[in-house]
Amino acid sequence: MLEELKQDKDPFVRENAEFSLQWIEKGGVRQPDFLSLKDNFYWMIDRYHAFYARLFCYYGNRPRSPEGMAFYIKEGSGTGTITGGENRCLRQEGEEKFREYLTALNNRGLKWLEGLSTLKENSGIEKRGCQESIFKWFDKPAFAGFWKEEGIRPGEVVSREGFQDYLLAKYGKETLRRFGIESLSSVEIPKENTHNFLYAEFMEYARESILENWREGVEWIHALRKGTFVTFSTSEGTFVSGALNYFSLYPSFGGVIDVHGPESYATHSTRCMLKADLARDGEVRPVMVEFYQVQAPDNVWIEKGFASSFLHGECYFVWHWSHVFKHPADKINAYMWGWDKGRWEVCKKMFGKGKQISNYLIKTDTPKKVALLYSGRTEDLIYGTSRFSGGRGRRYFQHQLGIYEALLQSHIQSDVIWTETLTREKLAQYKIALLLDAKSMSKEEISLIRDWIKEGGALISSGTTTLFDQWNNLLEDYSLADVFGVRYIRSNPSSALNLEEIWQYVNRDIRPKTIGKIEITDTSLLKGFHSGDKINYDVALGYDMIEPTTGKAVAKWEEGGEPAIVINNFGKGKSIFISAIYPGLSLNSLGAAVHTLDVEFWPGARELIANTITGGLGVTGDRLPYRVQNCRQEVEVAIRTQDEKNRWIMHLFDYAPSLINNHNVELELFYPQVKDKRIEVFYPYPKRRNINFQITEEGGIRFRVRDFKVHEMVVIEEGR
Known part of the structure; x- marks a missing residue:
C-alpha cells in the first residue's frame, strides 16, 4: 500500500509514504528517553498550570536573554509559556538562538507550547507544519506540544458530495422524499441562518466531519511523539455564544484534544466561568481558563480572576505577558496601554498558590446532584448566529447565564452539561435537572430526558421548551407535554416567538414598567415560599398560556389568573413547569468592564430557581451535599x-468586585458514611492546618471557616 502511495499525484501523500517507509525500515520512531518519565509524559494533565504567553512580539518590556525569560516565568510562578501568532518573530531570532531558549526553559523545569499549524478555518491539523516542528524539537524536553486559538469552521473537510452521502446514509431516499428532497443531486450546502431541515442536518454533518478530522490529527501527533499535547483556546466572539457552534462542537472538542477552554475577550466574570463549565461538560477533564487582564478594573479583580481557575479550570493562560510583567516598557511602545503596577505580584501570589495546592485541583469531579442542561441546537437554530454590539452573544446564552448566576448566589452547585452529549448513564448521575427555554431538541434527547424522569428524576422547565422540533419547526404542543402535565395554548405576547426580536440581548439597570407578578398559591413543593408570595417577571419577554392536563397549578399570574407554575407526577419522577420563558432574566445589571460584573435579581426571581431545586431534590429523597450559613x-x-x-x-470563592472580609461562615458537609470513618478536615494552604469539627445528628461534618477575602479551600478525606 505504501509503495503505491509513493506514486500518488499528491506530493504530500508521496512525502508521507516515503517518510513512513523510512521509519518502518528503522523499526519505528524511537521516542526520546525523557518521555519515559511520568512527569514529562503526563505533564499537561497532572498538575495545575499557569502559562505566560506571547513573549516574543508586540512589546518592549520582555527579557532579551533566554535565561532572563526563563527566570521571570519561574519567578512569576509560571509552569511554561505559549507562543502563537508570533512564530514568525521566533524565526527572526534564528533556530540556534531559540534552542537556547528551550535549554533555559528546561533548566528551570519549564515547558513550551508552540503555535499549531492548522488547515483552513482551523478545520483540522496541518500535518506538514506539525511534522516539521515535532522533528525540529523532537529531543528537547521543554517542547511539550502545541496551542491554537479562535474559532473552528468546516473549511475544506466538508463538501456538497459529502453532505449528500451523509443524508443518504442517515435517512435513505424514501425518508428524504418525505422531507421534500426528491433528488439528492440538487442538494447544496445551505447558507447560515436559513433555519430549515437541510441547515440543521448540515450542522450535524459539519460537526462530525470536523471532529473526525481533528481526532485523526491528534492521534497522529501522539503517535509521532508521545507526550506531545494539543491545546486550543476557543474564542467566544467567533465560536460559542457569538457564532456557530454546530450544536455541540465546543464540548465535544474537549474529548478529542488534550486541553481546551474559553478565550473570553473580556475581564474575569461569571460569564467566563460559565464558558469554562460548558467546556468541562460535566466530565473529569482539565480546562484552560483565560480572560483579559488589560480590561480588569483593578488588581483585586485580576486576583479573583486567577483564583477562579482553581475551581473552574485546572489551568490558566495569561494571554499577554506585557500586561502583567514586573517592569513597564518604554513610552514609545503603543501596545503597553494595558500595563499597571502590582499585577506581577498578583501573578506570583495566585499562581504560586495554584502550584502549591495542585494535587487538590487536578482530575476532580463533582457530587453530581444538579445539572443545568444547555441546548446547543436551540442556540444555533432558534437564536441564530448573528452577533450584536460588543460581541455580547445571543439571548439563549444570556438566559442560561442568568440561571447560572441565580444558582451561584443561592449557593447551589451545578454541572453545566449539553443536551447533545447526554447519554443514559451521564444523565442518571443527577437527581434534578434544569431545562429552560430549550426550544429545539432532537427526538433522542427528548427520549433520554423522558425516561430519566420516569425513573425518578426531577425536571424544572420553562415556557417554549420543546415547542419546536429538531429542525426548527413550530409544533402545536410541547414534545414533553405529557411530562409537563400541560397543554400549550399560545405565547403571550405573540412576539415572544419572533426570532428577530428574541435574538436581542437584554441589558438594564432599572426594572421596566412591564413587570408582572407570579403569585404562589400552593407551597407543598415550593419550599421556602409562603402562600401569596410574589415573583417579579418582565412579561414583555414572554410567557406561555397553558392549560393543566395531569398537572396541578401551584402559582398563577397575578393579573390574569392563568397558571404560572404547574407540578406534575410522571412515572417515579416529577416535573416543575414554569410558564415564563426567561425566568433567568429577571435581574438588573450592576457595573461593567466589557461584561456585567454583578447582577441583582428582582424580588422572588432567584428564590424561584433555588426553591424549585430544593423542593425537587426533596421529592427524589436527596439533598444538596452541604449547608452553608452566614455566607x-x-x-x-x-x-x-x-x-x-x-x-x-x-x-x-468571592465574586464581589471589591475585597470584603468573609467572617464566621459555617459549613456542614454530608460526606458519605461519615460516622463509620476516621475523617480529617484541614486547610492545605499556605501550610496544612487541621480544622476542629463536629459530627451532627444528620451525619454532617460541621465547622467554621476562617476569615477569607478571595478564595478559601478545605479538604475532607479519610484518615490514614
Missing part, C-alpha cells in the same frame, strides 16, 4: 471530588 450571596460554594482518594475539596 454572602457573592460567594460561590462548590465541592470538587477525587473519588479514587475518597477526598472532597470544598471551595469558597
Whole structure:
C-alpha cells in the first residue's frame, strides 16, 4: 500500500509514504528517553498550570536573554509559556538562538507550547507544519506540544458530495422524499441562518466531519511523539455564544484534544466561568481558563480572576505577558496601554498558590446532584448566529447565564452539561435537572430526558421548551407535554416567538414598567415560599398560556389568573413547569468592564430557581451535599471530588468586585458514611492546618471557616 502511495499525484501523500517507509525500515520512531518519565509524559494533565504567553512580539518590556525569560516565568510562578501568532518573530531570532531558549526553559523545569499549524478555518491539523516542528524539537524536553486559538469552521473537510452521502446514509431516499428532497443531486450546502431541515442536518454533518478530522490529527501527533499535547483556546466572539457552534462542537472538542477552554475577550466574570463549565461538560477533564487582564478594573479583580481557575479550570493562560510583567516598557511602545503596577505580584501570589495546592485541583469531579442542561441546537437554530454590539452573544446564552448566576448566589452547585452529549448513564448521575427555554431538541434527547424522569428524576422547565422540533419547526404542543402535565395554548405576547426580536440581548439597570407578578398559591413543593408570595417577571419577554392536563397549578399570574407554575407526577419522577420563558432574566445589571460584573435579581426571581431545586431534590429523597450559613450571596460554594482518594475539596470563592472580609461562615458537609470513618478536615494552604469539627445528628461534618477575602479551600478525606 505504501509503495503505491509513493506514486500518488499528491506530493504530500508521496512525502508521507516515503517518510513512513523510512521509519518502518528503522523499526519505528524511537521516542526520546525523557518521555519515559511520568512527569514529562503526563505533564499537561497532572498538575495545575499557569502559562505566560506571547513573549516574543508586540512589546518592549520582555527579557532579551533566554535565561532572563526563563527566570521571570519561574519567578512569576509560571509552569511554561505559549507562543502563537508570533512564530514568525521566533524565526527572526534564528533556530540556534531559540534552542537556547528551550535549554533555559528546561533548566528551570519549564515547558513550551508552540503555535499549531492548522488547515483552513482551523478545520483540522496541518500535518506538514506539525511534522516539521515535532522533528525540529523532537529531543528537547521543554517542547511539550502545541496551542491554537479562535474559532473552528468546516473549511475544506466538508463538501456538497459529502453532505449528500451523509443524508443518504442517515435517512435513505424514501425518508428524504418525505422531507421534500426528491433528488439528492440538487442538494447544496445551505447558507447560515436559513433555519430549515437541510441547515440543521448540515450542522450535524459539519460537526462530525470536523471532529473526525481533528481526532485523526491528534492521534497522529501522539503517535509521532508521545507526550506531545494539543491545546486550543476557543474564542467566544467567533465560536460559542457569538457564532456557530454546530450544536455541540465546543464540548465535544474537549474529548478529542488534550486541553481546551474559553478565550473570553473580556475581564474575569461569571460569564467566563460559565464558558469554562460548558467546556468541562460535566466530565473529569482539565480546562484552560483565560480572560483579559488589560480590561480588569483593578488588581483585586485580576486576583479573583486567577483564583477562579482553581475551581473552574485546572489551568490558566495569561494571554499577554506585557500586561502583567514586573517592569513597564518604554513610552514609545503603543501596545503597553494595558500595563499597571502590582499585577506581577498578583501573578506570583495566585499562581504560586495554584502550584502549591495542585494535587487538590487536578482530575476532580463533582457530587453530581444538579445539572443545568444547555441546548446547543436551540442556540444555533432558534437564536441564530448573528452577533450584536460588543460581541455580547445571543439571548439563549444570556438566559442560561442568568440561571447560572441565580444558582451561584443561592449557593447551589451545578454541572453545566449539553443536551447533545447526554447519554443514559451521564444523565442518571443527577437527581434534578434544569431545562429552560430549550426550544429545539432532537427526538433522542427528548427520549433520554423522558425516561430519566420516569425513573425518578426531577425536571424544572420553562415556557417554549420543546415547542419546536429538531429542525426548527413550530409544533402545536410541547414534545414533553405529557411530562409537563400541560397543554400549550399560545405565547403571550405573540412576539415572544419572533426570532428577530428574541435574538436581542437584554441589558438594564432599572426594572421596566412591564413587570408582572407570579403569585404562589400552593407551597407543598415550593419550599421556602409562603402562600401569596410574589415573583417579579418582565412579561414583555414572554410567557406561555397553558392549560393543566395531569398537572396541578401551584402559582398563577397575578393579573390574569392563568397558571404560572404547574407540578406534575410522571412515572417515579416529577416535573416543575414554569410558564415564563426567561425566568433567568429577571435581574438588573450592576457595573461593567466589557461584561456585567454583578447582577441583582428582582424580588422572588432567584428564590424561584433555588426553591424549585430544593423542593425537587426533596421529592427524589436527596439533598444538596452541604449547608452553608452566614455566607454572602457573592460567594460561590462548590465541592470538587477525587473519588479514587475518597477526598472532597470544598471551595469558597468571592465574586464581589471589591475585597470584603468573609467572617464566621459555617459549613456542614454530608460526606458519605461519615460516622463509620476516621475523617480529617484541614486547610492545605499556605501550610496544612487541621480544622476542629463536629459530627451532627444528620451525619454532617460541621465547622467554621476562617476569615477569607478571595478564595478559601478545605479538604475532607479519610484518615490514614
